[in-house]
């Protein structure tokens with residue numbers, strides 16, 4: 001039975017440092033148990049702050065970064081290196097400073113990549129990469145998600161048909177209500193396969209969606225993002241202001 005836990009800290013800086021510290025501990029534990037760790041990164045503003053905070057923590061040196069698989073929950077389908085790509089932001093925040101194995105950094109394809117601007121082909125390519133280990137999905141230790149003002153997670157938006165998918169691990173997203181309009185995302189079943197899902201939100205613009213999602217409003221994708229063992233809501237006090 002999956003457990004849901006809500007952690008509230010005073011402000012966004014404390015939240016970023018807290019999540020970074022928890023992530024390091026989780027990766028260290030996974031490597032101690034199995035020799036490697038598999039983490040799904042998210043995009044967005046708080047994600048950048050979490051990754052930057054991770055780079056500032058001396059405990060990050062306890063990780064064997066060459067034995068960490070990094071995946072993404074979604075990507076803005078833009079050319080490689082575009083500053084709005086979640087991959088670019090993560091690389092700039094910290095990834096480029098870590099001794100990662102490039103073969104284990106599984107960025108989603110760019111719109112000038114091997115499939116050009118065919119987002120369906122890019123999503124299928126990412127599904128094949130996820131499957132390369134012999135199962136539809138790797139065993140994700142932690143899957144992190146930002147939470148949109150509208151309650152979206154990854155690129156699953158309320159009322160959008162991709163939110164309703166119950167099969168498959170990835171999908172192209174067209175007509176996203178948030179720019180850019182074309183994206184690639186993990187599906188809800190793929191998100192729900194992770195051992196732990198961490199929903200991370202800071203700031204007053206998240207108060208309403210977080211309150212509704214934690215309260216179980218199933219119209220919001222965030223309310224469906226649960227982990228197999230645990231679901232953590234990691235919030236600052238502004239984002240948590242409507243959580244009962």
Ligand SMILES: O=C1O[C@H](COP(=O)(O)O)[C@@H](O)[C@H](O)[C@H]1O
Pocket residue numbers: 042043044045046047074075076086145146147148149153154155178
């Ligand atoms: O576009 C996106 O937005 C969400 C939330 O971003 P935030 O800046 O409001 O925190 C993010 O989780 C998602 O990965 C990203 O593609």
